[in-house]
Amino acid sequence: MRFTRYLVPTLREDPSDAAVTSHRLMLRAGLIRKESAGMYLYLPLGFRALRKIIDIVREEMERAGALEFLMPELTSADLWRESGRWEAMGREMIRIKDRNGQEYALAPTHEEAFTAAVRSIVSSYRDLPLNAYQINTKFRDEIRPRYGVMRSKEFIMKDAYSFDMDEEGLERSYQAMRRAYRNIFSRCGIDTIPVEADTGSMGGSDSEEFMVASEVGEEVLLLCPDCAYKANQERAEYKRTEPKGGGPAEELRVVDTPNVKTIDELAAFFKCGAERFLKSLIYLADGKPVMAVVPGDREINEVKLKNALGALEVELAPDSVVEDVTGAPVGFAGPVTKKKIRAIFDPAISNAHNAITGANERDRHFAGVNPERDFQITEQADITSAVKGDACPRCGAAMNERKGIEVGHIFKLGYKYTKSMNLTVLDESGKAVHPIMGCYGIGVNRTMAAVIEQHNDEKGIVWPMTVAPFQAHLVAIAKTDEETAAVDEIYDMLSGAGIDVLYDDRRASAGVKFADADLIGMPIRVTVGKSYFKDGEIEVKLRSESEAKRVPKDEFLGHIRGLIEKEWGRYT
Ligand SMILES: Nc1ncnc2c1ncn2[C@@H]1O[C@H](COP(=O)(O)OP(=O)(O)OP(=O)(O)O)[C@@H](O)[C@H]1O
Ligand SMILES: [Mg+2]
Ligand SMILES: [Zn+2]
Known part of the structure; x- marks a missing residue:
């Protein structure tokens, strides 16, 4: 290809709106141009690289026995209603109507579409296992599109969906995808770390994300230096090592704390460590208030909280709700209360001894708080995030923390879609049974950005x-x-x-x-x-x-x- 016939509009200067290396270099090298916020077009040079990645993905999927489809981007609302996700997908899903008022989503993912397709095509156990995939555009109205093509509103995903007769079959399909993913990423020249990932409220099943270690990654990974444990912080567990405080139990007493609200201010005021406080935050879980109680030196993990509550969505409650349910302004909530509010406690709270917590009254705290005597631990679940230095849940070694970019995700879905959308096949004895599913995604554009993140120099x-x-x-x-x-x-x-x-x-x-x-x-x-x-x-x-x-x-x-x-x- 002759340069004079080609189009390589390189830029001498760094574009001002590109915060990460890959984004900067993709713009400067004339691979992409911004179309509008969160949307990019590929120029010929950029599209050539993207196509090379697509070719590698396709080759490895075919090698793993998956079959390529091409699905419509417009997915009808009825499909999403069948699975119950028309509501659950929230505002990330872009919805439109045709001239007759029919509702559609611009597909952010295709579980429903593939489940419906397979339902209409497959009828017998002889047709399974089946792994159906496509390489196609996805639309997501991201809250914060950023870093160029790494998080955009429109991107290309390879998405695959496996259908098997039983769990052993699913395990085989899952392992085949796991191998394919390793091949794909190593052929693209990127080192990935597979980490345990959140499986949502369904729980139990396997899920792994393929991460590229990077300072600009939006995911936090916890990695054990001594064993194979690697997990996304959303999911990572840790061994509890805090000892129960010693000494006699003090009397419960009220302390005036005018204008002392944050944990740091409280620690200074009470002259003790942050871990002595019972941090109590009010959340709305699918609209209903719940108090989450964790040690003052720990962060609440909203993904774990959501799963523990079995909720679709959790968010911090607005001030008005906090005032309503605690009877005090924000900053004075605590579990010692006569008000009826659902509360969930991190396991560390059962070890609390002579703790300090909000008194549900303006400018007042309780000191000498002891569980079971002063409040009941009604519900207990791991709702705190593991951090650097925490003990590995498997071997106890101090874990390291790294940031990562998620380029791929493999997930044992189970029966969620085959049951909700009533996909059945006849088994050997002629009985109608639900197949079990897995789903497997790779962000093709994000993979391209990750390649550049790992392969660049100052020039x-x-x-x-x-x-x-x-x-x-x-x-x-x-x-x-x-x-x-x-x-x-x-x-x-x-x-x-x-x-x-x-x-x-x-x-x-x-x-x-x-x-x-x-x-x-x-x-x-x-x-x-x-x-x-x-x-x-x-x-x-x-x-x-x-x-x-x-x-x-x-x-x-x-x-x-x-x-x-x-x-x-x-x-x-
Ligand atoms: N907005 C986006 N822009 C580009 N690629 C994306 C975007 N969202 C997801 N991807 C890619 O698609 C793959 C599969 O999608 P999946 O639904 O598992 O992502 P996700 O969990 O929503 O990702 P994230 O946590 O980054 O939002 C991801 O591993 C990622 O590589
Ligand atoms: Mg997302
Ligand atoms: Zn370990």
Whole structure:
């Protein structure tokens, strides 16, 4: 491909609205352009890389025996009503009506659509197992679209749905996807960490997310240095090690605490550690108030809280609700109360001893609070987040924390959709049974951004051979027509040999061309200039290395082929 016929609008300056490296480089290298908030278009160079990733995903899915479909993007509201998610999907789902008033969603995911499709096609155990997938656009009205294509409103997902007769079958389908995911990400050149993930209120089932460690990741991972335990913070458990406080139980007493509200202010006021406080926050769980009580030095984990309550949504209650249910302004809630409010306690609270908590009265706290004597632990569940240094739930070692980008997710769904949408097949004895499902997603655009996050330097992108838009970048440094013709000949030689080459045939300085080559980052740079015209030597350099090598013309093609093979081999 000749540069002068192509379109690579590189930018010299860093775009002001790009906060992360991949976003900045995708804009600067002319791979994408912003269309509007949270929406991006791909230019030819960017789309070539995206397609390479799509091809890898497709190959590995086919290898794992999955079958490719193409589903409509408009999914009718009736489908979502059948599963009960028309309401549950909330405002992230974009809803529209056609001219007759029929309601649709622009699909944020396709569980319903695939379950309905399989329901209408499959009727016997002989048709299963089945793993149906597609590579298609998803729409999500994200609260905070950001980091370019990493979190956008419209993106391409590979989504797969497996249908099996029983749990063993599901386990086989799940493991096949797990292997496929490992292959996909390593072929794309990215290191991923599979971590245990939240399974929602259904609980029990397996779920793993494939994470790319990165400072810009939005997920927090807890990793055990001594055993295999790795989990998303949303889900991570930890061994409780806090000892129960010693000494005699004090009397319950009221302490005036004018204008002392936050845990830090309280710790200073009472001259003790934050862990002595019973932090009590009022949440709305599907609209109903509930008090969550945790030690003062711990954060409430809203995902765990939601699961423990079996709620679809939990959010901090507005001030007016807090005042209503506690009888005091925000900051003075506590479990010692005669008011009837549902309360849920972290297990650490049963160890509390002479604790301090809000008195449900303005400017007042209780001290000398002891569980069972002063309040009842009515409901108990792990509702706090594990943090760095907490003990691994399996082996007790102090865990580390890292940030990660979620690029893929595999999940044993169970019977949720086959039961709610009544998908059955006849088993061997002729009885109608519900198949069991798994679902498996990869964000293709986010994967591309993750590749760039892991493969760049101060000059630009350093594409892995497997997903690079072009394998080689030919730079001409020619002044005369004769010299230009000589470079054209090298270009013809490369493209004639089936090598994907981008040929910088512009009338521009060597400096400009090299800077662009470094920015857009093709794995092999070939320079034809003075040394070729004088000595017949072509300069070959890997983007990932600083040293160039001079190769005589007759060895050139073999050398390039060898490099491509070697670079390719690094990611298989
Ligand atoms: N807004 C988005 N933009 C780009 N890719 C996305 C977006 N949301 C999800 N993905 C990708 O789709 C994959 C499968 O979707 P899934 O529903 O599991 O994501 P999710 O749990 O909503 O992700 P997140 O927690 O980041 O919002 C994710 O692993 C991710 O790679
Ligand atoms: Mg999401
Ligand atoms: Zn461990």
